[in-house]
Amino acid sequence: MENNTNLASKEYWDAGYEDFKFFSMPKNYPICKMIYKHFEPTDKKDIFEIGCFPGRFVYHFGKLGYEINGIDQTPFLQEMINWFKKENFKTGYFDGGDLLTMNTDKKYDVVFSSGFIEHFDRFEDIIKIHADLTKTGGYVYITAPNFAGSIQKFLHKHLDRESFDKHNLLAMDVKKWEKVLKEENFEIVESGYFGGFDFWISSKNKNVFKKIISKILTHITLRFLPNSRAYSPEILLIAKKK
Numbered sequence: 001m002e003n004n005t006n007l008a009s010k011e012y013w014d015a016g017y018e019d020f021k022f023f024s025m026p027k028n029y030p031i032c033k034m035i036y037k038h039f040e041p042t043d044k045k046d047i048f049e050i051g052c053f054p055g056r057f058v059y060h061f062g063k064l065g066y067e068i069n070g071i072d073q074t075p076f077l078q079e080m081i082n083w084f085k086k087e088n089f090k091t092g093y094f095d096g097g098d099l100l101t102m103n104t105d106k107k108y109d110v111v112f113s114s115g116f117i118e119h120f121d122r123f124e125d126i127i128k129i130h131a132d133l134t135k136t137g138g139y140v141y142i143t144a145p146n147f148a149g150s151i152q153k154f155l156h157k158h159l160d161r162e163s164f165d166k167h168n169l170l171a172m173d174v175k176k177w178e179k180v181l182k183e184e185n186f187e188i189v190e191s192g193y194f195g196g197f198d199f200w201i202s203s204k205n206k207n208v209f210k211k212i213i214s215k216i217l218t219h220i221t222l223r224f225l226p227n228s229r230a231y232s233p234e235i236l237l238i239a240k241k242k
Helices: 010-014 030-038 058-063 077-086 123-132 150-159 174-183 208-217
Strands: 046-050 067-071 091-095 108-114 134-145 186-194 234-241
Touching: 030 058, 030 134, 030 186, 030 234, 046 058, 046 123, 058 067, 058 108, 077 091, 108 123, 123 134, 123 174, 150 208, 174 186, 174 234
Parallel strands: 046 067, 046 108, 067 091, 108 134
Antiparallel strands: 134 234, 186 234
């Protein structure tokens, strides 16, 4: 498992976080909408987020009363924990090490990751780690951006190449996720491509023309469009462990 190549370095993730301002994603964002659709308020359950910094989505589980746990190698992890505590969220165990060498027998009610598995060449192994950390009757919730759909692929390849090259497009296939989890004794609750049409970039384009086009596209959000693998921005899956 240690030889599973991570396409995005620790330095890549930490860049720009020195002056980061913590905030939650809006409740109407597709990933957040799925949280409130499938998970109810509780004071007895916990969640473990893989790649938990900066906590924009797991924040909503905190609002629902879940104890938040997680793993992330960023040196700013404690700042996120402090933010959660200021929000009066329950916080538990946070690991600052490497997921691939983490050793624990603890299981969680929900194991969540957002934009994580697609950075690994053997992404199936990362999904299996999600499954192993989940209690019987618990849930895995995995999300990733959709750079593999024909329209999204074209846009990211030509306008967001720096970010595009750090993603494994073979991992951006929800049917492959379903296959792994079914083999791990999960039933699929909901999965697919979500968000109508949206586009964002994470790189700083030096080409002026590309920069202008990228800026225009990032302001075009067409959530009313039917979801499609070709252009929808998010891949989402929730599965329950039997």
